């Protein structure tokens with residue numbers, strides 16, 4: 001093994017001392033101009049929290065697995081890169097890196113790895129041409145004296161099959177699939193590649209994603225769970241910081257404060273509050289606080305575990321990278337979006353800034369909170385309703401039906417809920433349904449009337465024969481036979497219905513699970529407008545109704561399952577939503593023109609035809625002018 005020692009590098013090290021990766025980086029690493037925000041020589045004091053992690057990845061540490069759960073803009077990608085380069089240079093061996101997808105791997109190689117090697121002339125000399133003909137350019141393979149580097153991606157099983165490595169870097173593992181080409185979990189496959197080596201080193205790193213699905217959270221839990229603690233500049237006199245280590249603090253969202261104006265813009269500079277003394281900590285203090293000189297250090301919260309785990313949020317991003325003001329602004333935006341029922345920004349904020357997983361709380365809709373959506377309508381059908389649909393659930397001893405009014409952007413108004421009791425093997429209960437569905441007129445404030453435009457009838461219960469018979473003759477009145485599709489990710493409505501024979505109606509397999517995702521999203525919407533669900537103050541919409549509506553929760557697999565016995569209210573709402581999709585109504589277009597009301601001359605119900613041409617004509621004749 002040839003180790004290149006140079007002037008100023010030794011700094012008192014005996015020749016048999018091993019050089020750690022952080023030391024190697026300080027003395028050799030040049031950040032390439034193109035791909036670095038701060039090009040030039042690597043400085044450990046810029047990101048002091050990375051030092052220990054690089055030290056643990058060094059040969060003289062007995063640690064085999066280092067796991068990092070992190071926010072963005074903290075420099076962790078460079079830890080993997082410094083590790084690869086230092087091993088190539090000082091401790092040559094087989095090295096494997098796995099990234100989520102090929103495009104990322106290619107970009108990493110071309111923009112980061114290759115320029116970083118070229119920037120270190122003595123290392124560059126050690127790199128030979130790649131052996132593989134397929135990779136003559138050396139994008140995914142690099143041969144060097146005493147070892148080889150291979151770069152793969154998580155969606156290709158070949159990344160794991162062909163290569164054993166002493167050093168394995170698994171980057172951004174929360175974007176890895178759960179299974180790669182039926183070979184298993186790529187994260188585990190990646191770890192296994194190092195099994196044959198004593199002194200193996202495995203670096204696993206990622207921003208987290210969704211709670212319970214996050215791979216990096218699972219890995220971090222299986223570690224000693226270190227967090228970065230610093231002295232408070234108020235509690236701890238700077239000149240005595242190293243001796244006076246009582247009150248160590250972390251940067252957290254709970255300690256973070258900012259002010260905003262009515263438009264949501266951040267006013268002044270955000271700050272942290274010390275949990276011990278209540279002192280205000282300005283952002284510029286963080287350089288000193290994070291530095292080794294202050295006594296800042298990683299403290300394990302699960303001490304004694306054999307694997308090292310590190311967790312760091314983006315509040316620690318060095319001055320000049322990602323500022324607290326930016327983080328505050330993102331926080332405001334995320335909460336604004338959340339109030340509108342969109343939790344995507346908050347999830348992103350929690351994942352990429354706080355390094356926290358996001359718990360989808362939609363399975364926890366509180367029936368009491370939803371009950372607060374009950375209001376007195378100004379008419380049976382409120383102004384915002386553009387079209388009415390219905391969902392019908394078939395039980396052995398009754399039919400349950402809900403009529404729902406839909407407005408712009410899926411804002412909805414429950415209009416009526418009926419239960420028709422009676423043996424559903426008999427005819428009587430079905431004729432009452434027929435009467436209700438096709439002959440009931442619902443009044444608007446201006447005196448105009450609406451009827452149910454499209455309805456969906458569940459045929460998946462015990463009364464398949466009877467419900468088929470009912471649906472067969474009413475297809476042209478847009479009553480559709482449906483059945484819940486089994487797959488979790490089945491589309492809301494199928495491209496076309498299935499039909500076995502002419503004695504049965506066309507059957508629509510609807511994506512009930514997907515629809516429940518949507519509806520639970522809407523239940524969480526607290527602000528009137530897109531997605532908001534309105535309920536009338538009718539006796540049917542009582543506590544029992546809301547218990548049923550919120551009777552299901554989503555499992556880890558993404559599948560909705562009921563945790564209360566009765567869930568018909570949810571079922572009929574799901575079918576009414578499927579009916580909206582099957583109606584072919586584009587509510588954005590209808591909004592421009594007004595609701596679908598019944599023409600005063602139309603006594604037989606709105607529509608009798610199903611061809612597009614016919615439907616369009618009827619709609620236009622029914623539209624208010």
Ligand SMILES: [Zn+2]
Nearest residue numbers: 232235274277
């Ligand atoms: Zn303090």
